[in-house]
Amino acid sequence: MTRNDDLRLRTVPHRIILSSAADSTTETITVRTDLERFFSPKSIALIGASQDLITISGQPLSHLGNHGYSGKLYPVNPRYQEILGHKCYPALADLPETPELALILINAARVADMLEQCGKKGVPYVVIFSSGFSETGGEGVALQKRLAAIAEKYNIGVIGPNCQGMMNVADKVWAGFGSVFFTKEFPAGGVSMVSQSGGFGFSVLALSSLDGGLAFRQMVTTGNEIGVSTLDFIDYFIRDKQTDVIVAYIEGVKDAHRLHGIGMQAMDAGKPVLMWKVGNTDEGQKAAASHTANLGGAMALYKAAFKQTGIIQIDDIQDMVDYGRMFRSRKLPAGNRIAMITVSGGAGILMTDECIAGGMKLAQLAPRTVEQLRAFVPSYGSLGNPVDVTASIFNDITLIRRTLRAIVDDPGVDCIALLNASLQGELAAKIAGEIIAIANTTDKPIACAWSARDVMAKDAYALLDDACIPHYKSPVRCGKAFAALSGYADAKRRIAAQRNEQPLAMEKNQLNQILTNRATDVAEYEAKKVLAEYGIAVTQEELATTRDQALAIAKKIGYPVAIKVQSPDISHKTEAKAVRLGLKSDAELAAAYDVVLANAKAYNAKAQIDGVLVQEMLSGGTEAILGITNDPLFGPAVMFGLGGIFAEIMKDVSFRLAPVTPSMAREMIAEIKGYPLLTGARGRSHADVDALVDAIVKLSALAVDLKDQVAELDINPLFVMAKGKGVKAADALIKPKVKN
């Protein structure tokens, strides 16, 4: 080991892992799950530890010691006898025991050898800080593969490479490097965080701990994730009894198919997951064959997973702090109706804006409550919601208690905000006391918008903090945090209800003949056979290979009819002018038959023509689009939207990861902006939403059953007829999953 083995301070660009572009260069291995040993190891080896304490190789030993690590520390480096008073060992094999954690702090080229030594020694967890692997491409990719193989061989839980380590705040294990590790201490609490970004991730921890922000239990950065992944850590945090709130900062997870299950586990465990997903600009998204796949970029599927499991999406440090504080109280509202008590009118308007925008409602106070309030709220106050008790509380401190009591007792109120303007000093502390007294008697969440600077209302804020009553400097922040809490509680109720539904499952192996080993797109007439197998209604139609056959089919169906050339090589039939609609007679049909075939030939002379589909013409109804995108990382997801323009131009669509239950399908339908078009807007008749729900559920069953055969599927349009008249697929396209 030479001086040059030291890792100099440098970072490398963290490669974005897009869900839609599975990373074939990175091996992911099965990992250990007893991560408590990782966060609280009894002994740590520091491989490549340096006496130059400012380097990456030198920092961890110094930070561990400075922050009170109580276990054994074993620096390993043949160049030194000791570092910072710790005996330094020439090789890992020389250690008197097997360390529970090893930190690898040497250059990329030698990491594999060291990892092998860790394996031989039986080290359960290894953090590889070193950069120079898949993120640099070329040689690094091969090196990383080697690491993965070694880790698998010895069953080592590897964190990294290319990461900045871990900080167990609660147990004082600061095993990492970077500016933030020079901080003296952070308040310990129940927030556990995993971050795919090292540098910025630790900044987030540091900034969100400021000024009564969040208190962390532990935080880890995961880098290239060849071993323990972000989702593995979340999975562990769910099981970790002392974690209350989970935060994840992600660019993209490679094991996205697990996100749904882990989100559901977290919900069951009552641990809110705040997820900061970055890299949302789908600038370079590739064009897919189907509309569904085009609209279902990575972010659409992340958002579907968040919605389905109650994961709370955050966009900045402030969100994280504000929502994290709101969840500390561990009270959830039974509904989305908020009441506000203010000592000054204006702030109520602001907070109302935020709450309504976040899906909440202003509670309608019961007549009895209003009567109670009338007895003591000054006449120049307001008895509506927001209730304005006015600054009379300066004169009568009991006013706030009595008002809060009356409102907390109102059965139409689910949660309460107090807007205390800039109240400060002794009076502020007294008011805080009153709020706490009432809060202790109720399960309804209570929070404050309180704009006094910290120094001006120190005692009041300290009292509230101790009582886990969140307070925010601005009504905007308070409103946003309440909306997040309410959204989470709402998700919890929805998910509980959906638990009573059995997702539809179907097995249709006989379809293998159409889909298995298929390289070309499945044309309409065959795609619809697949749909019909799953019980999705399709237009009445038959394939003709001669003009006479077409005429005979038309006779059977009855005019008017549509005809469409069927070819696996012509997915966009309209573009090829290979479609004619509304043919009313034998003569029109006969003429059109020849034209569409000629057009198809002109469009693509080499196209294999299966025949001409003769089809009933549908009239009335609303055109919808249903589809499947089978994402390489997430697995199959179902999309719903209205007619082509709404979906394609307005991008007014909804996604859910399959399987989709009936109530989830109903949510999908109701959440698009164009929903009123299905419920009688603009003088239309009500559409058959029940049949639409049924079709979505069946399409979801298809998506699950054929997940190995179908890459993308569009039903476009699906005609949604009037209530009681069902739905019908008028066109369909399947893009098969091509095996490598």
Add this chain to the structure above:
Amino acid sequence: MTRNDDLRLRTVPHRIILSSAADSTTETITVRTDLERFFSPKSIALIGASQDLITISGQPLSHLGNHGYSGKLYPVNPRYQEILGHKCYPALADLPETPELALILINAARVADMLEQCGKKGVPYVVIFSSGFSETGGEGVALQKRLAAIAEKYNIGVIGPNCQGMMNVADKVWAGFGSVFFTKEFPAGGVSMVSQSGGFGFSVLALSSLDGGLAFRQMVTTGNEIGVSTLDFIDYFIRDKQTDVIVAYIEGVKDAHRLHGIGMQAMDAGKPVLMWKVGNTDEGQKAAASHTANLGGAMALYKAAFKQTGIIQIDDIQDMVDYGRMFRSRKLPAGNRIAMITVSGGAGILMTDECIAGGMKLAQLAPRTVEQLRAFVPSYGSLGNPVDVTASIFNDITLIRRTLRAIVDDPGVDCIALLNASLQGELAAKIAGEIIAIANTTDKPIACAWSARDVMAKDAYALLDDACIPHYKSPVRCGKAFAALSGYADAKRRIAAQRNEQPLAMEKNQLNQILTNRATDVAEYEAKKVLAEYGIAVTQEELATTRDQALAIAKKIGYPVAIKVQSPDISHKTEAKAVRLGLKSDAELAAAYDVVLANAKAYNAKAQIDGVLVQEMLSGGTEAILGITNDPLFGPAVMFGLGGIFAEIMKDVSFRLAPVTPSMAREMIAEIKGYPLLTGARGRSHADVDALVDAIVKLSALAVDLKDQVAELDINPLFVMAKGKGVKAADALIKPKVKN
């Protein structure tokens, strides 16, 4: 004057002033504009000043003294000889001079008398703190009217009533009350603010001044605004040489028609206006006759005014601080292309998300720049944008200077962000020095995302602050602030270009016969005559009053035709089944003629029937909607959207206050989501956007010319034909402005 005259500490709910509901109970009077005297009075009378320094009546004298007011103070109260060492006068008339400002601190009932005394004494400015006027309804409304009359009679500039006063930070005039006035001091600077909320407004000042936030010049709260309004203050701030940035916190302005002009003045003066508009939840909006008026709620018109004048909308204290700091540098980017330099990959992704979402673009670095960078950026860095110089700057401080130099010199870059992670200590200060050295050589805005806590990078931050280089703790905040700056610069360019356009003006007084003194809606055939007068193409059509006449008209026009019953009492003809489309022959027309008349009768037996309109059938083209809403406060505004569903259900429409120039019309068209439908999406032909622009401009001329006659107007649908084929109004409705 009795002890009870003291204003006790109380506030009253601040009534929301909705632009769409003009307030008939409040008189607005012409006001003085020499507001410098108001903010920096040489002498102040405090009418009703109290020795009880904790009351509203007691606070101002105490605050003025404590914060170093250097002018004369004259407490007026017959109960005292002196207060806080100031001689106390029994009445205003007894003062040895005319004070430049009087503060009225007595109960509502006696305010009018005191205001009258101020008038007699010749006091130019009076702040009325007292509550109990129009905000309480009833008696208070009458009292307020009396105040307005007195103010007008004596030409007094009245601020309030029901406000919390003013704070001139720069000149130490703290003439107000409330918790924030107990703060020792605030840093003085160039931000001037006006707030319609008293309590929360001053909290905003206090919170936004924290930790190197904003530095204020002056702030005023306006309450019920019987005299000097929010816009009067903005107008003054534009003229005030020492104001750099203007902030307004508003619930709604009663003189909204001035907003556009004042926004343009601010733009001309180079003073960004940050406007926090609250009360955006249009929950209780009333249904209007036309789609345009339904879609054009107060917020739509505020947003139009903001867009047209470059006013920057903010939503929270943090926005205000972040944007305010960005504008301090007084540099504007020449375009919207940003380059980022980072020492750590992850943050670049975050910031890219924000910048793209805010309408910016990642700059494409010139090959020459990339070559320059290649010479010194480490191989494991990145030469793309964001440029990742890696933490090698720890080893080579000149790296940041050389990188920044190369990028600043790239002609394809308009502004530059440095993402410095948590860099801290001495190194941080050195890097700040390098950044400042380059920033001093360029007009391109430079800002930093720098996540080190304040205590860890104190020197670096102080250096940047002195050099007016904004820095933000998170890349999200930095990205948002850059997007605000870029949006402002973009608005400035757009407005400059629009200055070269003369808005179309037309005078068509001969229309008075159709519109003047009209109480009923103007039916299609007459509404279209009005449109045609302004040069907007309409369908070929004629009104028939007999079946034979209808047949003759159809012969002239040519089949197919449409027929529509015309009645001022039937605005929704389709709903009444009084419309038939696509009639192909005399026989069809004759039969339909009788049917539509019968239907109209069945729908409304009392309806006055003007006749049956026989109209050419249009085919092809895209259906659009154009409209006018003539807001009581804003004046006439023009709306554009696509077909009924897009406008009504998706609310995909754009508004501009009239007059609208051609380039503004083009912006209106391009900004709706459905715009691609006009430019060839989904295999359509390109629509005649030029003709559409022309129609919008002409409609705007109509809106201005007929602003006293037209309350609402819909052209729905307007057919936009293929390029070169023009547009045609197929239906129209005018709701006249009914005189009171």
